[in-house]
Amino acid sequence: xxxxxxxxxxxxxxxxxxxxxxxxxxxxxxxxxxxxxxxxxxxxxxxxxxxxxxxxxxxxxxxxxxxxxxxxxxxxxxxxxxxxxxxxxxxxxxxxxxxxxxxxxxxxxxxxxxxxxxxxxxxxxxxxxxxxxxxxxxxxxxxxxxxxxxxxxxxxxxxxxxxxxxxxxxxxxxxxxxxxxxxxxxxxxxxxxxxxxxxxxxxxxxxxxxxxxxxxxxxxxxxxxxxxxxxxxxxxxxxxxxxxxxxxxxxxxxxxxxxxxxxxxxxxxxxxxxxxxxxxxxxxxxxxxxxxxxxxxxxxxxxxxxxxxxxxxxxxxxxxxxxxxxxxxxxxxxxxxxxxxxxxxxxxxxxxxxxxxxxxxxxxxxxxxxxxxxxxx
Numbered sequence: 001x002x003x004x005x006x007x008x009x010x011x012x013x014x015x016x017x018x019x020x021x022x023x024x025x026x027x028x029x030x031x032x033x034x035x036x037x038x039x040x041x042x043x044x045x046x047x048x049x050x051x052x053x054x055x056x057x058x059x060x061x062x063x064x065x066x067x068x069x070x071x072x073x074x075x076x077x078x079x080x081x082x083x084x085x086x087x088x089x090x091x092x093x094x095x096x097x098x099x100x101x102x103x104x105x106x107x108x109x110x111x112x113x114x115x116x117x118x119x120x121x122x123x124x125x126x127x128x129x130x131x132x133x134x135x136x137x138x139x140x141x142x143x144x145x146x147x148x149x150x151x152x153x154x155x156x157x158x159x160x161x162x163x164x165x166x167x168x169x170x171x172x173x174x175x176x177x178x179x180x181x182x183x184x185x186x187x188x189x190x191x192x193x194x195x196x197x198x199x200x201x202x203x204x205x206x207x208x209x210x211x212x213x214x215x216x217x218x219x220x221x222x223x224x225x226x227x228x229x230x231x232x233x234x235x236x237x238x239x240x241x242x243x244x245x246x247x248x249x250x251x252x253x254x255x256x257x258x259x260x261x262x263x264x265x266x267x268x269x270x271x272x273x274x275x276x277x278x279x280x281x282x283x284x285x286x287x288x289x290x291x292x293x294x295x296x297x298x299x300x301x302x303x304x305x306x307x308x309x310x311x312x313x314x315x316x317x318x319x320x321x322x323x324x325x326x327x328x329x330x331x332x333x334x335x336x337x338x339x340x341x342x343x344x345x346x347x348x349x350x351x352x353x354x355x356x357x358x359x360x361x362x363x364x365x366x367x368x369x370x371x372x373x374x375x376x377x
Contacts, residue, residue, distance in 0.1 A: 005236050007336040011074045012313075012326045014343065016306050018070055021063035023134070023176075023302060024183065024295045025354070029057040031184020031207075033100070033127025034177065037120055039188060039199045046120060047108060047370045050377040052191035054104065055361045062350055064097075073339055077153070077242075077329040078313050085147050085157030089164060093133045100126035108377055127184075128177060135176025138305050139169035139218075142225055142254060144317030149242055158318050168221060175214040179301070181207035182278070183294045189287035191365050201282055204290070208279030212272055215301060219268055222308065227253025228315045228323060240328040247320040254308045264307045271300020 032053050040046035072079045083090055099122050107119035143166065146159035165173075185204025189197055226249045233245035258264045278293030309315075314324040330336065370376045 002236060004333040004336075007333060007340065008326050008330045010340070011070070011330070011336055012306075012310070015067075015070060015074070016302060017347075018063060018067040019302050020295075020299055022067050023179070023298045025060040025063050027131060027176075027180040027298070028183040028187045028291075029053045029060055030127040030131050031180035031182065032188060033103075033123040033184075034131070035181050035184050035188075035200070035203055036123055036127070039185065039196055039203060041195070041199075043113070043116055044367050044370060045196050046116075047377060048192055048196060048365050048367060049188055050104065050107070050123075051365045051370060052188055054377045056354075056357060057104065058101065059354065059357060066346075066350070070339070073335060074331050075313060075324070075329045076331055078324050081147055081155040081314060081324065084155060085145070085159070086164075088161045089133060089137070093130055096126050096129035096133075104377055127180070131177045131180040132173040135173035136165060136169040138176075139172030140164055140166075141305075141309060141312070141315060142222060142227075143168060144228070144315040144320065144323075146318045147314070147316050147322075148319035149322050151243070153241060153243070168218075168225070171214060171218055171221065175211055175218060175301070178207050178211035178214060179275075179294070179298060182211055182275070183291060183298075186278070186282060186287045186291040186294055189282065189285075190291065191363075193364055193366070201285070201287075204282045205279050208275055208282065208290075208294070211297070212275050212279075215268075215272055215275070219304075222254050223252055225254060226251050227256065227308075228312055228320055229253050229256060230311065230325065233325075233327065236327070242316075242322040242324055242328050245321055245323075245325075245328065247315075247323050249320050257307055257310055267300050267303040267307055269300075271297050271304055274300055 032049055036046055036049055040049045071082075103119045103123040103126060107116055107123070110116070145157075146163075147155050147157045149155050182204050185200040185207060188200035189204065192200065229248045229250055231246040231248045234240045274293045275297035278290045278297060281287070281290035281293055311326040312323055313326060313329055316323045331339075
């Protein structure tokens with residue numbers, strides 16, 4: 001296989017790995033924030049919950065930075081088109097994430113109930129909104145985004161903010177949020193005991209079942225959507241832009257990759273099975289197993305979306321022929337080669353120090369620890 005072609009596919013796969021890191025690591029923390037007011041009925045229980053993820057939540061943000069950096073460097077046209085057209089969504093996403101560290105730092109600085117309740121709601125918003133936006137963004141890719149290019153590849157966006165939260169996108173956002181809640185509850189079971197543990201178990205069970213139901217409904221819904229098919233494009237080795245291809249919009253075409261490569265059906269099948277098995281593990285008081293099965297469930301969900309969309313990165317509903325694909329939106333071969341070299345060093349390093357941090361700060365957080373530690377969240 002030609003080196004440049006190989007690098008494009010490799011970085012498409014690596015994008016999936018980074019999205020998985022964001023969903024699993026950041027999603028777990030955001031799930032705790034989203035469930036904070038329900039699993040923690042008292043102030044000290046909420047402080048225990050926050051301190052379960054307290055040593056790790058900021059380190060987990062590195063996955064978001066890596067994902068954004070990879071998008072910027074590996075697919076600059078996708079980055080520019082998405083950020084210039086979807087800037088309102090991006091601002092909502094960034095502001096919801098910016099207020100999260102404030103919640104961690106300031107919530108327990110004062111003992112006034114109104115103060116702490118207000119910051120609990122801030123943490124709730126900063127847990128719910130990002131996961132809802134991430135899921136809705138994936139959902140909108142299946143519908144196509146209303147953008148197009150001029151002759152010199154300047155993009156403009158024809159849509160509006162409200163239209164992005166259509167029923168299918170909201171379903172995908174709900175799936176993302178349910179998965180986050182499930183993972184957050186599994187993490188709380190691993191780090192707590194008593195009433196907080198049992199409430200997390202119950203909510204985690206229902207969140208897992210909801211995630212499976214939404215995943216199945218979303219899969220059935222996709223069969224009725226119009227999918228995109230590249231009919232004609234320049235051959236590999238020829239300079240490619242979104243202005244040089246022909247794309248057809250065909251009902252049910254998002255299932256074409258599964259028809260061509262039937263082994264792809266293993267992704268949605270395993271996604272559903274892993275999440276169901278994870279919920280059963282939570283019921284059986286095996287939170288560690290449940291968390292890992294949830295991570296594998298995320299692999300199935302993200303893998304299913306990526307496999308169905310390939311080779312599209314950003315389909316255009318305004319001008320389908322100008323959709324961005326792995327082939328016409330990638331950075332140069334030179335850039336992808338340098339990025340591959342850095343990734344060989346950085347990714348294992350991130351995985352290593354994350355694993356080391358979780359190992360060193362393992363164990364359960366107790367009420368007595370929180371009440372005796374003036375530096376606790």
